[in-house]
Amino acid sequence: MELINYIDFLLPRFCLHCNIKLNADEKYLCKRCSDSLRRIEKPQLNLSRIRSLSDCRTLFLFEKEMPVQSLIHNLKYNGNFRIGIYLGKLLGKEYKNVFLNEWNIEVIVPVPLYHTKKAERGYNQSYFIAKGINKITDIKITGAIKRNRYTQSQTDLTLTERILNVQGAFEKKRYKKLDGKKILLVDDVITTGSTVNECATVLLEAGAAKIFAASVAIAV
Numbered sequence: 001m002e003l004i005n006y007i008d009f010l011l012p013r014f015c016l017h018c019n020i021k022l023n024a025d026e027k028y029l030c031k032r033c034s035d036s037l038r039r040i041e042k043p044q045l046n047l048s049r050i051r052s053l054s055d056c057r058t059l060f061l062f063e064k065e066m067p068v069q070s071l072i073h074n075l076k077y078n079g080n081f082r083i084g085i086y087l088g089k090l091l092g093k094e095y096k097n098v099f100l101n102e103w104n105i106e107v108i109v110p111v112p113l114y115h116t117k118k119a120e121r122g123y124n125q126s127y128f129i130a131k132g133i134n135k136i137t138d139i140k141i142t143g144a145i146k147r148n149r150y151t152q153s154q155t156d157l158t159l160t161e162r163i164l165n166v167q168g169a170f171e172k173k174r175y176k177k178l179d180g181k182k183i184l185l186v187d188d189v190i191t192t193g194s195t196v197n198e199c200a201t202v203l204l205e206a207g208a209a210k211i212f213a214a215s216v217a218i219a220v
């Protein structure tokens, strides 16, 4: 018996969405659930409204009750930060050329969590997505900004409420040098873009040259 099959036999893994037993070559989702993920490359963000952001890439359309939600939920709430590395690697493989040769990204900045939230969850999921991108592209990661207050989840807010909710919620860490840098902001799910826009504004004010964003999913 091959080693991988043997491990699979001893420690069976299950699809995060439908709970079926995974084959040795499947990761987190079974083939059926994985095939149902809806790919999106360029999210239809209104970049004229999100002025601080030069461009954006994503992998999947966020759909409630679907495998993409199970992936994100397990990444955020079940302590499964390795999913973040896995998804970050997918992003890295898909957009390596864009990040390195089109956007000339010099540093990756994960969207930060407020410190009490991070303590609660134990980790920032966006950091692990960034880590996955770093493994593929070698672009270094810096925690250049912090969230300076608690912000409620953007999920149930209207567009205007979302903008107000994150306004002034981020600040640059004093000792980080960003002058002239082209930065890739990384988040798990981008919804209206208010959060990445707010982060981008802070980074631009701190002297960065251009800000781009990448996320695992986009909710429209």
Ligand SMILES: [Zn+2]
Pocket: 015, 016, 017, 018, 019, 020, 029, 030, 031, 032, 033, 034
């Ligand atoms: Zn499944």
